[in-house]
Amino acid sequence: MKKNIAILLLIALAILGSTAFTHKPSSTAPSITDFSSMTLSLYGKRLVYFARVNKADDYHRRVYIDSAAAQLALQTGKIPVNALLVQETWENGVKTDVFIRIKKKDGQYTSGSFSPGRPDFSTSNDGGCNGCHMGAASTDVTFTAPLLTKALQRKATQTVSCNAESFHPCSATVYGGN
Ligand code: HEC
Numbered sequence: 001m002k003k004n005i006a007i008l009l010l011i012a013l014a015i016l017g018s019t020a021f022t023h024k025p026s027s028t029a030p031s032i033t034d035f036s037s038m039t040l041s042l043y044g045k046r047l048v049y050f051a052r053v054n055k056a057d058d059y060h061r062r063v064y065i066d067s068a069a070a071q072l073a074l075q076t077g078k079i080p081v082n083a084l085l086v087q088e089t090w091e092n093g094v095k096t097d098v099f100i101r102i103k104k105k106d107g108q109y110t111s112g113s114f115s116p117g118r119p120d121f122s123t124s125n126d127g128g129c130n131g132c133h134m135g136a137a138s139t140d141v142t143f144t145a146p147l148l149t150k151a152l153q154r155k156a157t158q159t160v161s162c163n164a165e166s167f168h169p170c171s172a173t174v175y176g177g178n
Contacts, residue, residue, distance in 0.1 A: 033074055038157050039067055043098070043119035047086055050151035051144045053170065054161035062088045063144045074152040079140050081105050088116070089166075101129070101142070109133070109141060135169055143175050150177045 035048045047064035054060045065073065069083035079085075081103055089097045095116045101109040102123050109130070110123035130141075139145040147158040158177050162170030 033071060033152075033155075035067065035070055035152070035155060037155065038151070040064070043086070043121075045084070045086075048152075049157050051147040052157060052159040053144065053174075054159065055168075055170070056163045056165045058092045059166055060090050062090065063147070064088075065148060070152060073148060077149060079103055079142060079145060079148070084121070085109075085142065099129075101133075103140075107140075132167065132169075136172075136175075139172075139175070143169060146175055147177050 038049045040047055040049055042064065046067040048067050048070040049062060049064050050070075051063040052060060053063070064086040065079075066084040066086075069080050072080040073083070083103045085101045085103075087099045088095050089099070097113060098116055098119075099111070099113045100121060100123060101111050103109055108125070111126040111129035112121065112123035114120040133141045133143070136143040136145070142148075147160065151158045160170070160174050160177060162174045164170050
């Protein structure tokens, strides 16, 4: 008998518990942050445009992260595993190249590139890319990581400028943002 009462009590508790759950106000549900003002459909992906780096001459870089990674980066303050970083090179108003990096489980990145008209997201372990990017070792091997943090918090693309040429890095202060 006691056993039956215990079972009934458990069922009652379960029902109470589930109604309590379904009646939770929707405002307490985890919300997806809306980056719509900075999100674009590019190369068949949803990309959040988080940084623009203006360099010497009429040369600039536009940097994006895939939108799923952007959500996680906002929550954790870190670039998540599997994040796709995309960088476009613009010269004299023309987009010339697209470079990509994907973060791996061990914190390393694989790299790739393609021409704007022919998206190709295959990547490999490229020592040439990694070598220069080690200059940004303190910011997750990603020069623009501090700009990503600011852009996600402010929900606005961050623009910085320096007089370095093309691939040459600006100073860390510049990538720290405004
Ligand atoms: C000589 C240095 C150098 C080399 C080599 C280099 N990069 Fe970069 N990369 C940079 C700098 C500097 C930035 C930041 C934007 C800027 O200032 O132009 C950057 C930014 C990026 C970004 C945006 C995320 C970030 O780290 O800020 C991607 C993606 C990227 N590079 C991919 C590549 C790939 C792929 C290769 C190899 C094919 C490569 N890079 C080789 C210097 C380099």
